[in-house]
Amino acid sequence: DTAVSQTPKYLVTQMGNDKSIKCEQNLGHDTMYWYKQDSKKFLKIMFSYNNKELIINETVPNRFSPKSPDKAHLNLHINSLELGDSAVYFCASSKTRTDTQYFGPGTRLTVL
Amino acid sequence: SQQGEEDPQALSIQEGENATMNCSYKTSINNLQWYRQNSGRGLVHLILIRSNEREKHSGRLRVTLDTSKKSSSLLITASRAADTASYFCATLNTGTASKLTFGTGTRLQVTL
Numbered sequence: 001d002t003a004v005s006q007t008p009k010y011l012v013t014q015m016g017n018d019k020s021i022k023c024e025q026n027l028g029h030d031t032m033y034w035y036k037q038d039s040k041k042f043l044k045i046m047f048s049y050n051n052k053e054l055i056i057n058e059t060v061p062n063r064f065s066p067k068s069p070d071k072a073h074l075n076l077h078i079n080s081l082e083l084g085d086s087a088v089y090f091c092a093s094s095k096t097r098t099d100t101q102y103f104g105p106g107t108r109l110t111v112l
Numbered sequence: 113s114q115q116g117e118e119d120p121q122a123l124s125i126q127e128g129e130n131a132t133m134n135c136s137y138k139t140s141i142n143n144l145q146w147y148r149q150n151s152g153r154g155l156v157h158l159i160l161i162r163s164n165e166r167e168k169h170s171g172r173l174r175v176t177l178d179t180s181k182k183s184s185s186l187l188i189t190a191s192r193a194a195d196t197a198s199y200f201c202a203t204l205n206t207g208t209a210s211k212l213t214f215g216t217g218t219r220l221q222v223t224l
Contacts, residue, residue, distance in 0.1 A: 033212075041198060043155075043214040056211055090154060098142055098204060101212060103155040 003027050004104040006091050012110045013081055020077045021107045023091030031055075032074035033092040033101065034066060043090070049074055050097060078109075086111045118201060118215040126223055131188040133218040135201030136181075142204040144177055145212065146186050149198045158186070158199075163206075191222045 004025045013019055025032065033056075034046040047066040048056035054066065063079045078085060091104040119134045135144070143162045147155040159175045161168045161184065168175050174187040188195055198219050202212040 041149075041217055043200065043202075045211055045213075048211070058211075092155075100145065100157050100160050102157060103147075105154040 004091055004093055004102050006089075006104040006107050008107060009105065010108050010110075012112065014112055015081055015083060017081050018077070018079045019081060019109070020075055021089055021091075021109075023074045023076070023104055025072055025091075025093040025102070025104075027093055027095070027102065029093040029095050029102075030071060031094045031097050031099075032068065032071075033094075034074065034076050035090040035092060035103075037088040037090060037106070039087070047074075047076075048097075055097070081109075081111045083111050085109060118199075118218045120218060121216065122219045122221070124221040124223065125191055127191060127193055129191055131191050131195070131220055131222070133186045133199050133201075133220070135184045135186070135215050137184075137201075137203045137213075137215075138182065139203075140206045141179070142206050144175075144184050145202045145204070146173075146175060146184075147200045147202060147214075149200065149217075151197070155200070188220075191220075193222050193224055196220060196222045 007022045031050045033048045035043050037043045046060045049068045052068045065077045068074045088106045088108050090106045092101040094101045117136050141163050145160045146158040149155045159170050161175050161177045172189045177184045198217045200217045201215045
């Protein structure tokens with residue numbers, strides 16, 4: 001009965017490849033997010049969806065494309081992976097836009 | 113630049129002692145949230161304090177907020193080895209609902 005789940009937990013891939021990370025929440029929340037945590041542990045928001053609608057898109061390269069097929073899912077697709085994309089990516093959700101955010105366990109992406 | 117700056121960057125104490133972490137921010141906020149992250153794991157929400165609140169408690173945790181000084185503190189009383197983790201403050205700014213901006217984090221080490 002995990003609240004926010006992500007798959008895969010680890011992802012190792014070559015430069016130039018395309019990969020996807022999936023996120024699901026079973027909390028009935030309206031808002032979902034993607035964050036990136038770099039090697040210095042700095043967390044920065046990438047995207048936010050509210051009821052399947054994109055509401056935040058922080059200067060993220062357009063190689064990153066979020067997709068929300070329904071309120072419970074927010075997937076992240078990354079094209080043409082680069083070395084600098086290596087990081088831990090966290091999905092989160094909240095009941096409303098201003099409520100507590102609940103985080104998934106993270107996906108550690110390593111680009112070789 | 114990032115919203116939250118945390119102080120100290122690292123803190124080492126013995127079990128049973130209290131730990132205090134401080135967070136400063138720059139703009140008006142809707143609320144401020146504290147999170148814990150164990151090494152290699154996701155973020156766990158600790159406390160949310162709204163801009164019109166001055167203090168909140170949760171178990172051994174006490175959070176204060178001074179909006180005039182744009183600062184918050186997290187006090188962990190009677191610390192335990194299991195409290196060893198990184199602690200982050202995050203601010204939800206007014207006018208940019210749902211965008212949490214994280215601080216740099218404080219790495220807490222509690223030794224036996």
